Amino acid sequence: MPAPAETTVANLETTWTIREIADDFGVTHRTVRHYEDLGLIAPERRGTTRVYRRRDRTRLALILRGKRLGFPLEEIRTIIDLYDRPRGKASQLEYVLSQIDDRRADLEQRRRDLDDALLELDRFEERCRQDLERLR
Amino acid sequence: MPAPAETTVANLETTWTIREIADDFGVTHRTVRHYEDLGLIAPERRGTTRVYRRRDRTRLALILRGKRLGFPLEEIRTIIDLYDRPRGKASQLEYVLSQIDDRRADLEQRRRDLDDALLELDRFEERCRQDLERLR
């Protein structure tokens, strides 16, 4: 009988170098370090070398998705901070919940824009297809 | 009996100054001129003064929506060009249709990202509400 606990531990303790995660996510190491400069990720150090773990990968994925959505890095940082912020007291939780509402409003505006753009694209394609039909 | 044709013509011929459309869309006149420098809009001139018409407003709306979606201005220009490109011949229409597919793929990726982000936000809010509940 194998010991899944051990492999789980091994997975959790798997580490990556800066070049490795950069390659994995299709960015340059310079980009990763830039995110660190801005405080979006904070890898451990073994001596002077950066050591990246699973949680760093999760963060990087969050950052890159935020970028695909067109958010500036500073705003992405506030989002990450929001997710990471300690929320032991009720007042802190209330604040976090209000922030969540703000973010949701933003995302839903984007979704409206996106759906509009897709609808327009559909109509435009339809017109093009009809034009093409008429040429035959 | 009123003459709707006249009011239609009047509407179509309504013009605006740079400051007016800028204010209407919540941007500065500098921004509008910047878009003109990049070839995203091309207002008429009465002498040296820019004269904006309905189609310029439509374009500006397109540009600003593109920006809210996080597209760079150069990419927005290619999109506008796509919509405006002459497509008399079949080969041109074929090309436009292929471009449409590319754009749709892009937009749908964004929608996936957006839906993921909204789902995460929902789950996070749920956790926060439960934490808040436990404090009572």
Place this chain on the structure above:
DNA sequence: GTATTGCTTTACGTTTACGTCAACGTCAAG
């Protein structure tokens, strides 16, 4: 041992998307 490879920091360069003067033309109001 030295050469290569990969990590590090420091620092300046670049592109995008405008902001911010400066200097000038023009037209209606006082």
Place this chain on the structure above:
DNA sequence: CTTGACGTTGACGTAAACGTAAAGCAATAC
């Protein structure tokens, strides 16, 4: 007729998001 109010064209400034080049340490490869 001059004073605003708005228009125009440069030209330079700036913030964000990295790119790039210089120079150094550290471990493995030969």
